[in-house]
Amino acid sequence: MEASIIAITILWSFLYIYSMLGSLDFGAGFWGMIYGRKNNTGASLIANRFLSPTWEVTNVFLVLFVVALYSFFPFAAAMLGILFILPIGLGLVLLTIRTTFMVFSHSVKRYGRLLQVISGITGVLIPALLVSILPVTLGGFVTMNNGEPELLYGKLLTSFTTYAHILFGLCTQLFLSSLFLADYASVSNDQKAAQLYRKHAIMAGPVTIIVAVLTLFTLNHEASWFLANAEKQIYGFSMSLLLFLFGYAALFLKNSNGKRGLFRYAVIFVVLQYGFAIYAYGASHLPYMVYPHLSINEAFTNPSMFYALLLASFIGLTILVPAFVLFWKLFLKDKRYLQQ
Amino acid sequence: MYARALFGSSLVFHIIYATLGVGLPLIIILGEVMNLITKDRHYAIMARRITKGFAILIAVSIASGTIVGVLLSLLWPGFMEMVGQVIALPFLIEIFAFLIEAVFMSIYLYAADRLSSPMRLLSIVLVAIGAVGSAILITDAHAWMNTPDGFRIVNGEVVDVDPLDAFFNPSFFTTAIHVTVSAYMTAAFVMASVAAFKLLKRNKTNEERAYHMKGLTMALVLGAVMSMATAVNGHETAQMLHEYMPRKLAAAEGLFETRTHAPLAIGGFTDEESESVLFAIEIPWALSFLAGNRFDTEVMGLNEFPKDEWPPLFVHTLFNVMVGIGTLLLLYSLFLIAWKFVLKKSFKPWMLAGLTAGGPLAIIAIEAGWLFSCIGRQPWTITNVMKTTEAATRSNYVGLLFFLFIGLYIALLFITSFVLYTYFKRNPVIKDLKEG
Ligand code: HDD
Ligand code: HEM
Ligand code: HEM
Numbered sequence: 149m150e151a152s153i154i155a156i157t158i159l160w161s162f163l164y165i166y167s168m169l170g171s172l173d174f175g176a177g178f179w180g181m182i183y184g185r186k187n188n189t190g191a192s193l194i195a196n197r198f199l200s201p202t203w204e205v206t207n208v209f210l211v212l213f214v215v216a217l218y219s220f221f222p223f224a225a226a227m228l229g230i231l232f233i234l235p236i237g238l239g240l241v242l243l244t245i246r247t248t249f250m251v252f253s254h255s256v257k258r259y260g261r262l263l264q265v266i267s268g269i270t271g272v273l274i275p276a277l278l279v280s281i282l283p284v285t286l287g288g289f290v291t292m293n294n295g296e297p298e299l300l301y302g303k304l305l306t307s308f309t310t311y312a313h314i315l316f317g318l319c320t321q322l323f324l325s326s327l328f329l330a331d332y333a334s335v336s337n338d339q340k341a342a343q344l345y346r347k348h349a350i351m352a353g354p355v356t357i358i359v360a361v362l363t364l365f366t367l368n369h370e371a372s373w374f375l376a377n378a379e380k381q382i383y384g385f386s387m388s389l390l391l392f393l394f395g396y397a398a399l400f401l402k403n404s405n406g407k408r409g410l411f412r413y414a415v416i417f418v419v420l421q422y423g424f425a426i427y428a429y430g431a432s433h434l435p436y437m438v439y440p441h442l443s444i445n446e447a448f449t450n451p452s453m454f455y456a457l458l459l460a461s462f463i464g465l466t467i468l469v470p471a472f473v474l475f476w477k478l479f480l481k482d483k484r485y486l487q488q
Numbered sequence: 489m490y491a492r493a494l495f496g497s498s499l500v501f502h503i504i505y506a507t508l509g510v511g512l513p514l515i516i517i518l519g520e521v522m523n524l525i526t527k528d529r530h531y532a533i534m535a536r537r538i539t540k541g542f543a544i545l546i547a548v549s550i551a552s553g554t555i556v557g558v559l560l561s562l563l564w565p566g567f568m569e570m571v572g573q574v575i576a577l578p579f580l581i582e583i584f585a586f587l588i589e590a591v592f593m594s595i596y597l598y599a600a601d602r603l604s605s606p607m608r609l610l611s612i613v614l615v616a617i618g619a620v621g622s623a624i625l626i627t628d629a630h631a632w633m634n635t636p637d638g639f640r641i642v643n644g645e646v647v648d649v650d651p652l653d654a655f656f657n658p659s660f661f662t663t664a665i666h667v668t669v670s671a672y673m674t675a676a677f678v679m680a681s682v683a684a685f686k687l688l689k690r691n692k693t694n695e696e697r698a699y700h701m702k703g704l705t706m707a708l709v710l711g712a713v714m715s716m717a718t719a720v721n722g723h724e725t726a727q728m729l730h731e732y733m734p735r736k737l738a739a740a741e742g743l744f745e746t747r748t749h750a751p752l753a754i755g756g757f758t759d760e761e762s763e764s765v766l767f768a769i770e771i772p773w774a775l776s777f778l779a780g781n782r783f784d785t786e787v788m789g790l791n792e793f794p795k796d797e798w799p800p801l802f803v804h805t806l807f808n809v810m811v812g813i814g815t816l817l818l819l820y821s822l823f824l825i826a827w828k829f830v831l832k833k834s835f836k837p838w839m840l841a842g843l844t845a846g847g848p849l850a851i852i853a854i855e856a857g858w859l860f861s862c863i864g865r866q867p868w869t870i871t872n873v874m875k876t877t878e879a880a881t882r883s884n885y886v887g888l889l890f891f892l893f894i895g896l897y898i899a900l901l902f903i904t905s906f907v908l909y910t911y912f913k914r915n916p917v918i919k920d921l922k923e924g
Contacts, residue, residue, distance in 0.1 A: 200594075200598055201597070204550060204594060205594070208583060208590050210554065211557050211586065212583045214558050215557065215576075215579045215580055216580065217561075218571070219580050222568060222571065222573050222576070225565040225568035226566070229564075229565040229881050233562045234889070236558060237562070237885070237889040237892070238892075240555050241892055243554065244552065244554075247551040248547050248904075252547070255540070255911045258910075449572050449573055450649050453573055453574070453576055453651055456576075457577065460580050461580065464580075464581060464584035467584065468588070468591075475591050475594070478598075478599045479594070479599070
């Protein structure tokens with residue numbers, strides 16, 4: 149494999165991890181807000197119990213993605229910086245508000261509800277902003293002015309495809325998080341909350357798939373190159389659909405408690421579903437980062453830096469694996485934490 | 489223009505929280521260790537209360553750190569191109585330091601009751617290692633901007649990249665130590681400030697006073713040790729400037745003519761017209777000694793450099809503020825320690841009142857130091873390699889973002905103070921002391 153392909157694969161894997169963690173994080177924030185008041189089920193409690201120890205780790209993966217992007221592809225800086233400064237800048241403001249308010253709401257109980265609502269709302273807006281970047285990279289929204297790229301905000305804001313992408317992002321977030329929280333609640337032995345989240349997952353699943361397919365039809369004619377590439381990845385996309393069906397079916401099977409929902413299997417299948425879809429999407433996107441102005445080879449760093457980065461990532465991840473295992477045991481498995 | 493203002497103010501904001509984020513874990517460790525040694529539960533309570541405050545501050549530290557991290561790439565594309573090719577390593581490794589800190593911070597915060605004492609100590613030690621690691625690694629990138637190494641430029645292209653040479657650039661070790669010890673010093677004086685403030689209030693029970701006194705003593709000793717280390721290492725940092733960044737040293741001291749037996753100017757304002765520092769106290773020969781440990785060391789003056797490469801001359805004041813506060817806090821903490829342990833007398837109210845200023849002063853010194861280091865490097869972003877104007881973005885939206893972020897920072901400063909105040913108001917020490 150070419151070095152630049154290895155690098156983009158690593159980067160894409162970080163994006164995959166972040167999109168999964170981010171969906172859980174933002175989605176849990178949303179459910180925490182929705183169920184914050186009527187505490188008749190433990191739904192809000194479950195969401196917050198998951199969020200408290202994990203948001204910090206999720207946030208680091210966001211930074212990891214950004215740093216890896218500029219480390220492996222430094223020549224992308226000029227174009228990406230100019231194109232996305234506004235959406236990303238606004239996203240940062242909202243992210244800061246969300247992070248700080250979420251943490252503060254634990255310390256000042258009196259204003260806790262207000263802080264929680266604000267962080268829940270920003271938790272919906274941030275993914276919307278982030279996802280709106282995707283259609284831009286597919287082509288049709290960028291012009292070149294004397295060698296300087298410019299984002300056509302008017303066109304972006306009035307395009308149907310932008311909103312289709314955003315809708316897809318939000319559905320994904322709600323689907324993944326309700327599925328995961330159903331599992332988390334079930335492990336925590338809160339069957340009521342588990343069934344509540346199961347209901348949401350059953351709704352959100354098919355809607356997400358339908359929106360995903362519809363989104364493909366809304367793409368600009370400039371993005372036809374992408375559709376042509378995507379046809380070659382048909383294997384990956386079909387695998388993804390198949391895994392979705394497995395995961396969805398698992399929601400209707402009985403678990404050991406006699407209730408419906410083999411949640412652990414459902415989560416695993418759906419995470420794999422997104423894995424196949426995201427890598428197939430990424431493969432279709434190559435070789436462009438921003439069509440047609442920036443390709444991965446133009447943006448790639450020099451070989452000696454590439455190998456140094458590769459080695460550092462490898463060593464870093466090896467050190468971290470035991471830490472993650474410990475983390476998993478303490479917060480996602482330990483009955484004393486889950487059932488307190 | 490707005491790019492510099494936006495990035496500079498974001499860092500000024502981040503650095504307050506980041507410095508405390510590096511320093512406070514050490515204080516929590518000290519509390520935990522003292523608790524293990526003395527079995528005095530006051531120290532356990534102290535560690536727990538500081539952890540609560542730390543959890544609030546770290547949220548802002550992480551959020552603002554995410555901002556600077558992402559803004560760096562958005563605002564300085566020219567600079568990032570160079571960073572990605574030459575000095576990407578510390579940025580990437582830093583993420584692993586963050587992850588260690590994040591994972592063990594959650595463990596320490598939310599799993600403390602399920603861990604044994606040694607495991608709890610281990611997790612807070614790992615938090616401290618993660619925090620100081622991230623500070624050292626970002627400082628590495630900063631040091632490389634001051635003393636770039638590990639590459640050559642041929643026809644405008646970067647060639648012969650050696651990532652390790654870049655990583656271990658000449659000023660890395662000195663600067664990293666300086667940032668670390670000054671962060672510990674700052675956290676210690678912030679803690680001393682709080683304890684002194686509480687002791688000044690009259691309506692406290694004897695047990696509360698004893699509790700605050702222990703905190704004060706611990707912070708004072710740590711503060712004295714760390715400010716000693718900061719001063720000694722600051723001396724080395726100045727010698728590093730003399731060797732690698734003579735232009736910055738000349739601007740720091742307002743020295744125009746190259747000479748031996750150069751005097752050290754304290755205070756005053758550098759005046760370009762008369763090529764001197766007005767209203768300053770001059771210590772003869774001291775600058776030469778500072779720079780090379782010998783009075784006949786030749787120190788370069790600003791006139792050796794083209795005028796359009798001079799940094800703004802007010803950096804003299806920034807440098808003075810940092811060194812002045814460092815010296816003051818060192819002497820004051822030594823004096824208080826001698827008063828208490830050698831003369832065995834108890835503190836007078838005015839002494840405590842003086843000490844309450846210590847924390848804010850240390851933070852001012854930190855800010856002055858960073859501003860000095862960054863502005864003293866101007867007009868270069870990477871010394872002698874890339875000018876600031878080449879590094880900046882040409883986007884039109886930076887102005888808008890600037891005002892948005894400034895609003896955010898001001899709001900957050902107030903909100904964090906409010907949250908800390910409310911939290912500790914509703915959970916006073918006395919409550920913890922009673923419950924044990
Ligand atoms: C509590 C904070 C604090 C205190 C008391 C001091 N410093 Fe400092 N200093 C810093 C906090 C700091 C800093 C904020 O951490 C800087 C900014 C950039 C850096 O690397 O460290 C710094 C930078 C810095 C530089 C510039 C390095 C560069 O541009 O690369 C020099 C020459 C000194 N220091 C020297 C001193 C001396 C001689 C001190 C005498 C006591 C001193 N500092 C006290
Ligand atoms: C250009 C300068 C800087 C950049 C780009 C930067 C970047 C970042 C980022 C991205 C984070 C968030 C990490 C997370 O998600 O957990 C962060 C947090 C932090 N930074 Fe900064 N930083 C800078 C300056 C500094 C300095 C000078 C220090 C030390 C004195 C420092 C110390 C910290 C600490 C302690 C944290 C929070 C703890 C953590 O999450 O690990 N940073 N910084
Ligand atoms: C954390 C403490 C820091 C503070 C308070 C600080 C402050 C500033 C300020 C005020 C400027 C604008 C200078 C001017 O307009 O004259 C600036 C510029 C800049 N700083 Fe720093 N800085 C810090 C550390 C860093 C670090 C650690 C890095 C990089 C890793 C960095 C990278 C830059 C860059 C790229 C610029 C823009 C170019 C330039 O003006 O040199 N700074 N900083």
